[in-house]
Amino acid sequence: MATQGTRIRIACAEPLGPGARLLRIERADGAEVGFAGGQYVIINTGVTLPGGKLAKRAYSLLSSDAEQRAVEIAVKRIAAGPGSNMLSDIAVGAELEWSGPWGKLRLPDGFSGRALVVATDTGITAALGIARSAAAAGARQLELLWLVESAAYFLPEPFVRDRLPAAASLTIAGGFLPVGHPERPARACAIAEEQLARGPYDAVLCAGDGAVLYPVRDRLASLGAPEGAVLLESFFNNPLKKST
């Protein structure tokens, strides 16, 4: 169940290559988090933004929901971004607050069909959470497609493969266009279309760059992906928000 203002502690931190940091987090009261794979939490970083608001940032849980007392997130340091820089440098043992878990990017309970998860950029965290939890619940066919600019962009490939359950396969569309490139949505649609041709899929879940994934979702729906079965979580560039 989602909670507000929950006190949490950084139990462990580990660099993951040049672009990412893995944080293992526990509730300060020792209680279970109660999340399902694909969900996220909103961390109050305590950093005050220029307008006076606190920087509260969302992070998907990449650990399996079979383990509820300690969970993992991975943070990419974003240039001058206040939240990601704070979490990239925070000390082990430090305490913060979060709310959550939130989000509906998940496979239905008891899902036994064939699922495609399309992740761009940092969206691979949600893809890992979904895959690990679905496999633990008995899903047998999970295909992950990760569109990412370079090997150094975020999570290293060996880390991702190591965390993937045996039921899941991973295709990396490496050398993908950088965030903000005008041809990114069209290129992503073409790659997703090729992948859909390898279907049929009973469910499609997308996480990452909203500027790319909303067009991908529309394309997949127009190609006959089951109605209502394409779910989307925009990590940034959310076209439904004035700013992200």
Ligand SMILES: Cc1cc2nc3c(=O)[nH]c(=O)nc-3n(C[C@H](O)[C@H](O)[C@H](O)COP(=O)(O)OP(=O)(O)OC[C@H]3O[C@@H](n4cnc5c(N)ncnc54)[C@H](O)[C@@H]3O)c2cc1C
């Ligand atoms: C549901 C959800 C789950 C998320 N999960 C993760 C996660 O697992 N790991 C993670 O690192 N981030 C994740 N994010 C993004 C995260 O919430 C922050 O936006 C990010 O860490 C940057 O925060 P910041 O305060 O440093 O910079 P901000 O001031 O928030 O952002 C600066 C700018 O960078 C953009 N931005 C954010 N992420 C990226 C990116 N990857 N590439 C390019 N531009 C970007 C923002 O939209 C904004 O325009 C998630 C976001 C959402 C909504």
